[in-house]
Amino acid sequence: MFPHKYRYLFILGLSLFSFLNTVICEVYLYFHIEIEWYLALLTIFLITFFIWEGNRLAEPIFKKRLYNGKGPLRFLLVFFIAGNLISILVATAVVLSIGSLVLKYPMERNLEPLKLNVIYAGLINLFFHLLNAIFLFFEEYRKKLREAEELKRSSAISQLQLIKSQINPHFLFNSLNVLSGMVVKDNPEANKYIEEFSKVYRYILNNSDKELVTIQSELEFIQPYIFLLQKRFPEGLQVSINVPDMYKNYYIIPVALQMLVENAIKHNIVSRVKPLHIEMYVNGNQTIVVKNNYQPRQTSENSTLIGLQNISKRYELVSGKSVNVNSGTEHFEVVLPLLQLN
Numbered sequence: 553m554f555p556h557k558y559r560y561l562f563i564l565g566l567s568l569f570s571f572l573n574t575v576i577c578e579v580y581l582y583f584h585i586e587i588e589w590y591l592a593l594l595t596i597f598l599i600t601f602f603i604w605e606g607n608r609l610a611e612p613i614f615k616k617r618l619y620n621g622k623g624p625l626r627f628l629l630v631f632f633i634a635g636n637l638i639s640i641l642v643a644t645a646v647v648l649s650i651g652s653l654v655l656k657y658p659m660e661r662n663l664e665p666l667k668l669n670v671i672y673a674g675l676i677n678l679f680f681h682l683l684n685a686i687f688l689f690f691e692e693y694r695k696k697l698r699e700a701e702e703l704k705r706s707s708a709i710s711q712l713q714l715i716k717s718q719i720n721p722h723f724l725f726n727s728l729n730v731l732s733g734m735v736v737k738d739n740p741e742a743n744k745y746i747e748e749f750s751k752v753y754r755y756i757l758n759n760s761d762k763e764l765v766t767i768q769s770e771l772e773f774i775q776p777y778i779f780l781l782q783k784r785f786p787e788g789l790q791v792s793i794n795v796p797d798m799y800k801n802y803y804i805i806p807v808a809l810q811m812l813v814e815n816a817i818k819h820n821i822v823s824r825v826k827p828l829h830i831e832m833y834v835n836g837n838q839t840i841v842v843k844n845n846y847q848p849r850q851t852s853e854n855s856t857l858i859g860l861q862n863i864s865k866r867y868e869l870v871s872g873k874s875v876n877v878n879s880g881t882e883h884f885e886v887v888l889p890l891l892q893l894n
Contacts, residue, residue: 553687554608554680563604567597570672583664591650595665598646599639599673606638607631607680624688632681639673745783748776752810759806763870764891767840768800770809774832777810781817788822794833795840802890804840805866812842812886815860820884821847834890839876843885860886 556562571593574580580587587595614634619627647669651662755773759765771793778791791813813830822828831843864875867889876887 553684554604554611559604559608563600564597566676567593567600570600570676571596579668583668585665585668587655587665591654595646595650595669596672599643599669600676602642602646603635603639603673603677604680606642607635607677607684610634610638611684624685624692628681628685628688631684632678635677635681636674639677640670643669643673745780748779751776752780756807762806764803764893765806766800767795767802767804767890770804770806771795771800773807774809774813777813781813785817785822785828787824788827789817789830790827791830792832794831796834799834799838799840799890802838802892804888804890805863805870808863808866808888809840809842811863812860812888816842816844816884819848820844821849835887838890839887840890841885841887843883846880846882846884863888 574592574596575589579585580592611631614627614631618630644666647666648662651657651665652659752773755769759769774793781789781791809832816828816830820828826847828847829845832840833843834840860875860877863886867873867875871889871891873889873891875889878885878887
């Protein structure tokens, strides 16, 4: 508190306030102290000023030796005692200087003003140290709060990285299975498949450390991914995308759309007889919807952390927003918030 940049204004204001109180209470009249008003004001101002400045100069010394960050009580107590000694010395020096040198009073006429000003100096020093203690405890509180927030953020980032690290092996396993089948069958589109696969995997690698990506980049990634899926499910998968250009600068969780498409394929029948229709569209309220017709498999794969839980957790960690899931007898849809950066 003592090094505050507005300390001189505070000192001046406090001095004026204290002087006005002595005038209103007729202190000088009651104690028979003969002094001009400006000298009385000067006395109060000098005492207040030098007590503040004395404490300001002494604080770093005591803080360095007594305040080790474990607890401020010992430092505050010793510093307060030192401040009282400074106050007594300051009040004595100021009163004797003005009384003896300026007003030419004999020593006995200075005793009454000296007692009053020593009392004032002690009270004003107590006031300063109470304020300083409040400032110090508040700063300690802010420090602990920052540490807690940093710990919370570090924990959230660790969780996010753990969740995102589970995406790559899942995708890699499925894609390599398809590629293996194409190579065995001597399919001429194997090279094309490898090119599209490399685009998809490059996107995942490049964005694995990001918390958010634009809808534009996510949609560019989805196109080669859909190509890979249609090789896995020829004539059994239909995907339509309708996202106006005005929404393409919004942000989304990386690979979220891919995971929702994969989730739909994982839990639904995909065949020529019963094709799976997947739609992606913006519904006008800054959300993107991934919707599919509901035709569940008789024996669905066991659920893993990759899927809706993964996306929901990542949205919660990154933005605090939730993912909505709407399930009906005919359709299943997931609604993802579109995010904007502040």
